[in-house]
Amino acid sequence: MSNLTVDVKRPPLSFTMPVVAVLGACFGFVTGNIFGQAWLGFVIGAVIGAGLAGILAQIVQVRLWQKVWGTCAVFALAGLIAGGIGGLVGGAVMGLSMGWFATWIGSGQYRAGVPIYYTAGQTLWHNVFLFICAFVFFFLVAPLFPVIWLSFNAENFFTFTPEMLAFQAEGYSLKHYREFFSGGGHPVQGILYGAVIGAVLGALVQLLPNVQRGLARVVVFAVVGALIGVVVGKMWGVSGAEWMTPLKNSLIIAPFATLISVSLGTLAAIGLSQTHVPGRQAIMAVLISPMIVPLIISATGMFFFYAPLGNWLEANLGLNQTFVGYVKVILAHAALGVPFVIITVTATLVGFDPSLTRAAANMGANPVTTFFRVQMPLILPGVISGGLFAFITSFDEVVVVLFVGSAQQQTLPWQMFTGLREQISPTILAAATILVTISICLLTTVEVLRRRSEKLRGMSPG
């Protein structure tokens, strides 16, 4: 398709000016409406739009992006004069859109993506389609931004205050983050301990046969150790804190649940990928079922089954009630995480060449060595991303923990859920922002791992 497009021609002013005027009229209508003069604004906006298109067409020496930002600056200045800081932002947004639209239309860029034989109607549809897609992407991502913005609110409101909208410093604060992190132990000590333990471990690893050696590795271990140490140090001895205790519970439950689902799931996935498995379909259906069955049903079933199980454990094995509570939630979450591990690891194993294991066996490696030295490094990306899925499933899960756990096992999502239902402070939004940050990190990790896996298996050049 692309070889049919040619350098675009600039459309005549008789086309550019009315089109930009339409957008200007829309903006004018909206702006005018604020002051109760919608139709006056409509007319003024149309005039400004047409004028802008005409002026920009006359300026030829300047690059396109300079035109866009120039328009933006002019509009922002006008907005600042008319309506203060709020007007500045409004003007900047409007100027950016107008400037971009005017240059986009004026330079003929709007035909850049379509074949040369397209009619005007087809070009219009193509661009409308792109706008629809842009709107959907906006719909997907935009809702997260007000959350992040509001989490810096200085007031205990769930809504924007006038100070926030006017971008005044006193409208913002980090108090919700302070509240979120209040309570808890010694992160600094944790960093130190973690870094030292990490460095020692890194040094010990150097002693193992067949590993890459070097100071860089020790540093990596120390940094990872410090990162874990800061979290562990912060969580050490937390109890009764409004947010740190749930976070601590989440950080206890999710790793254990992940560990169970990853270890059992990886073994089972390797078993499932053998050539001859009797009843593979049925087994697969059973193993995937925790993902298919709606959470509310899983939670109901687990509620009926785990409560007597817990009572039995407490009565007959004399176990501590809190401990049994954690065991119940961990088992439940491990079951929910299993399908994700199975799916990702079997998908990775599809690209695994079974003759490699035979070659290893041929050279005298026993099955355990073969697994750890040949198979594991190749499927590791799949295992890790399956583990991340399992982790996030547990870390994000509310319904089951709500039904199976007791107050001592309250997790972070549970606390958020209660907070949202009972409308408490915007600390929820601080928690949400932190979770968004974590999920961006996890997403990046998974993406990197996925590409690495594809590269390892030679499926994509990148």
Place this chain on the structure above:
Amino acid sequence: MSDSTETGPVLAADGSPLKQSLAKALRREKMRALALIAPLLFFIVLTFIIPILSMLFRSVENQIVSDTLPGTVAAIQDWDTDSGDAPDEIVFQHLFIDLFNADEAKEHTKLGSRLNYEQSGLSSLFRSSGRNVDDIGESFQDPLEEIDPAFEEADFWYDMMNGAGGEGLLEERRAMWEAQEGDTLAGDVGFVPSQAMIDLLPWTTTAYTDFAIWTAIEDEDVVAEEEPWEAVYGALGMDLRNPETVAAIAEYDGPGAAQLQAVVDNLDRLPETSFREAFAEIDEDWLDPEVWGTISVYSPNYTPGYFLTAIDMKLGADGVEAQPEDRQLYIKLFNRTLFMSLVITGSCILLGYPVAWLLANLPLRTANVLMILVLLPFWTSLLVRTSAWKVLLQQQGVINEILVWLGFVDDANRLILMNNQTGTIIAMTHILLPFMILPLYSVMKTIDPSYLRAAKSLGATNFVAFWRVYFPQSVPGIGAGSILVFILSIGYYITPEIVGGTDGVFISNRIAYHISSSLNWGLAAALGSILLVVVLALYWLYDRIVGIDNVKLGG
């Protein structure tokens, strides 16, 4: 080659026939694969499948009635439900013993709440009757003790009742208590009913045995030192109503014979009201045949009652009938859940299709960048996205604030976007949209763009080329995405709970309500079972269309 012409089977290296050796290797391979799968399979069956089965079981389980009122349930079988009258005296005599025991074990209120699901008012009936059932016993105890003070004494009763030959009765009543309590009651009672007493005073012996087991094992007291419950006196009164018993006492010469004879001589001092009347005095409703109809209908160990409630029906005295209008709720809720899931699926198709098309047709590098915009919400915590929508949609929320600021909406009439169906639909469409885009994208990726060009070069317009050539090839993607979104949305709980208010909730919210608030677990299990069947049917369909193995995560 010359080997093959020889007779006899082909041999493997170790000398065994090759066929056998191969079969053995194959078997070993299968066993190895199964051994790898077995731990996880065992784990999932234990932690997931059994809980689900226990839920299915609980949706029909109804042992509480026959466990709590065993004698009454057995006696009521002879009652004619169509008689238009409450059952006979014998049923009330059993009810007296059963209810007294249930009151001691504090189980009668549970039974009351269970039966209250079927007929309102039964909860309070059982509660008040449990409180007052002692009075019936006392009305016998007082005159008995007046006739002979020996009846006040614990050791007198023990000597009279204790003996040999009643081990059968003891174990039978122990089993009754165990069913009642749902717990084992093993241990030495220190009492065996005497066969002579069983023959002479069957009611009294049964009641005394009940008392003895409870006293010895639950209260951990010595039976011979405790004064019997009022129920035992009431039971003696029951026995003495029988003329044959009165006649037999004259010939009895074991322990307590003199005292029993004294009572027989003073029979006119005992109250004459029947147990039926005594219960009617506690609560008129005991004479209501409808109450007994409910008890009778729900006396079997398994009942379709919860399932019938879940579809707005009930088990009346003469078969299945519709619930009264004001209690009809679940069909509406199921319909609403299906309708809203369909709307959500539809809007996901509308929004997801263009984006998936764009992603599939852009150069890989650009598509990967844009894909992050799809994956970011997919990876973000559900609670975060739900709170985001709460921030946006509420009356003082971002959307309303902007609309008011722009002057499109009057400050007094802000849009109600939350706590209704609109809120649920908007928020869930956003949350489930990635689940539509990802399968659509992976299907569209496989459609060769040259088909479209071929269609156009053969004279099709853009629309015709899309509709007749491209769209049919993308239908599997729509099917896969739709089923995935539909399955997910039909069982959603968190988002409707927070942004749905009362109008925008799903059947799952009702299930959660019955689990945590109304404690009607049987109904929750029945609703869950119905939902499970719907989802499994859809899952089966999904498997037929795409195959379970083709589920992909994160592109």
